[in-house]
Amino acid sequence: MKAFDIPEIYKSEFITSIKKGRQENDRMKRDLMPSILDFGKVRIHLARHFGFCYGVENAIEIAYAAINENPGKRIFLLSEIIHNSHVNLALQENGVRFIMDTAGKQLIPWEEINADDVIIIPAFGTTLEMERILKNKGIKQIYYKSKCPFVEKVWTRVSQIADSDYTVIVHGQPDHEETRATFSHSKSVAPSLIIKDMAEALLLADFMMNRRPATDFPEVFRNRYSEGFDATQDLNRIGVVNQTTLLASDTQDIADFLLQTVKEKHGLTESNTSQHFANMKDTLCYATNDNQSAVINMLLMDADLAIVVGGYNSSNSSHLVELCEEKLPTYFISSCDSMVSDQEISHWDIHSRELKTSFSYLPAKEPVVVHLTSGASCPDILIENVIRKLLSYYDLSIDLY
Ligand code: SF4
Structure with a gap:
C-alpha cells in the first residue's frame, strides 16, 4: 500500500516497529490475534490492526501539502478533516480554519470566503450542494483528492445501481458527513433514502409490504428521502449501500433482512432476487473490516479491561468500543490525558454521549491484562503514550520490551 508523507508528530517508532514486524511475518493478514506485549506486572494485548488508515493518511498528507504549497494564503477545511481532535487541532495551529463543524453548522459565513482562498475537502468527501457553492464562488484552489478513495468507491456503486433503476437505500448515521455526502450524490441519480439502524429497516419493511399506508412515509422518514420519493413505486427495486465505518454485523443483518423482505414481497427465489434487489455486499472499507476483525480476535483472549483510543465523534472507534463492551469493562479515551491516575479514568460513554469518570479501573492483581486498540483516525503516538x-x-x- 502507498506510503504517505505525514508529520512526525503522529508517528511512534515503538508502534511502527511492532506493526512492521507483524506485517513482514504475515503479509496476507492471516493471523488476526493481537501482539502480546508482556511487561511482567502488565500484559498488553495490542490489536493486530488499528490506527491510521489509507484514507486518513491520504487526507493528512494532502492537508499539509495544501499548507506548504500556499504560503500567505488563507486555507480552509470544509469541516474536520477526520474525526480526531488532536489532528484537527494541529491543523488549526498551522493556520487552517474550519468553515463548518461536523454537524454542518456554519462556523465561517460563506461571504467571508473568496476566490483566492484555498479549500480542502475532508476525508469523508462532501455534498454536491457544497461543491456547487465552491464552484459558484470561483475558488481556484480546491484540494479534492483529500477525500478517501474508499468513500468514492461507494459513490461509484451508487451510480451503478442507479443506472439499473434501483432505489438506493443508504445505511448510515444521518448526521455523519460521509452519509450526508453519499446521500447527496445518490439522490442526484436515483430515488434515495437513509436508514440508520435495524429499527428503521423494520419500519421500511412495513412500507415495502404495504402494512403501513404510504401517506405515513414522509413523517416516518422526515428529511431522509430524496425529493419526489414515492413509497408506492420506489421500493420495488432496491440496493443497499452503507457508510464505510459501521459495525459489520449490523450492516449484514440489515442487508439480509431487506433481502428477505424483497423476496417475500415479490415471491422471489434465490435465482431471481436480482430483479428487485441489487446485491452490493457491504460497502464497509478495508480498515473498518480489519480493525473490527482484529478486535473480535483479540476478544478471544481473556483480559481485565479494554482501552480504545479515538475521537469521541469517530464512528469506527465507537464500533470497536461496542464490540469490546460486550465482553469486558471498556474505556473509550481520547489520549493518555484521560488516564488521570492509576485509580481514575475519564472516558466517553457511547450510549449517553457524555464523559464519565470511573475509579479503580485497574484491578489490584498481577499481571493486569489490557486489550488495547484505536480507531482509524487515531495517531500511533497516542497509543504509545497510553502504554507509557x-x-x-x-x-x-x-x-x-
Ligand atoms: S475509515 Fe475507511 S473510508 Fe474512512 S477514511 Fe479510512 S479508509 Fe477511508
Missing part, C-alpha cells in the same frame, strides 16, 4: 502511562503506574518502561 499505563506502565508508569507499575514503575515499568517501554524500554523493557
Whole structure:
C-alpha cells in the first residue's frame, strides 16, 4: 500500500516497529490475534490492526501539502478533516480554519470566503450542494483528492445501481458527513433514502409490504428521502449501500433482512432476487473490516479491561468500543490525558454521549491484562503514550520490551 508523507508528530517508532514486524511475518493478514506485549506486572494485548488508515493518511498528507504549497494564503477545511481532535487541532495551529463543524453548522459565513482562498475537502468527501457553492464562488484552489478513495468507491456503486433503476437505500448515521455526502450524490441519480439502524429497516419493511399506508412515509422518514420519493413505486427495486465505518454485523443483518423482505414481497427465489434487489455486499472499507476483525480476535483472549483510543465523534472507534463492551469493562479515551491516575479514568460513554469518570479501573492483581486498540483516525503516538502511562503506574518502561 502507498506510503504517505505525514508529520512526525503522529508517528511512534515503538508502534511502527511492532506493526512492521507483524506485517513482514504475515503479509496476507492471516493471523488476526493481537501482539502480546508482556511487561511482567502488565500484559498488553495490542490489536493486530488499528490506527491510521489509507484514507486518513491520504487526507493528512494532502492537508499539509495544501499548507506548504500556499504560503500567505488563507486555507480552509470544509469541516474536520477526520474525526480526531488532536489532528484537527494541529491543523488549526498551522493556520487552517474550519468553515463548518461536523454537524454542518456554519462556523465561517460563506461571504467571508473568496476566490483566492484555498479549500480542502475532508476525508469523508462532501455534498454536491457544497461543491456547487465552491464552484459558484470561483475558488481556484480546491484540494479534492483529500477525500478517501474508499468513500468514492461507494459513490461509484451508487451510480451503478442507479443506472439499473434501483432505489438506493443508504445505511448510515444521518448526521455523519460521509452519509450526508453519499446521500447527496445518490439522490442526484436515483430515488434515495437513509436508514440508520435495524429499527428503521423494520419500519421500511412495513412500507415495502404495504402494512403501513404510504401517506405515513414522509413523517416516518422526515428529511431522509430524496425529493419526489414515492413509497408506492420506489421500493420495488432496491440496493443497499452503507457508510464505510459501521459495525459489520449490523450492516449484514440489515442487508439480509431487506433481502428477505424483497423476496417475500415479490415471491422471489434465490435465482431471481436480482430483479428487485441489487446485491452490493457491504460497502464497509478495508480498515473498518480489519480493525473490527482484529478486535473480535483479540476478544478471544481473556483480559481485565479494554482501552480504545479515538475521537469521541469517530464512528469506527465507537464500533470497536461496542464490540469490546460486550465482553469486558471498556474505556473509550481520547489520549493518555484521560488516564488521570492509576485509580481514575475519564472516558466517553457511547450510549449517553457524555464523559464519565470511573475509579479503580485497574484491578489490584498481577499481571493486569489490557486489550488495547484505536480507531482509524487515531495517531500511533497516542497509543504509545497510553502504554507509557499505563506502565508508569507499575514503575515499568517501554524500554523493557
Ligand atoms: S475509515 Fe475507511 S473510508 Fe474512512 S477514511 Fe479510512 S479508509 Fe477511508
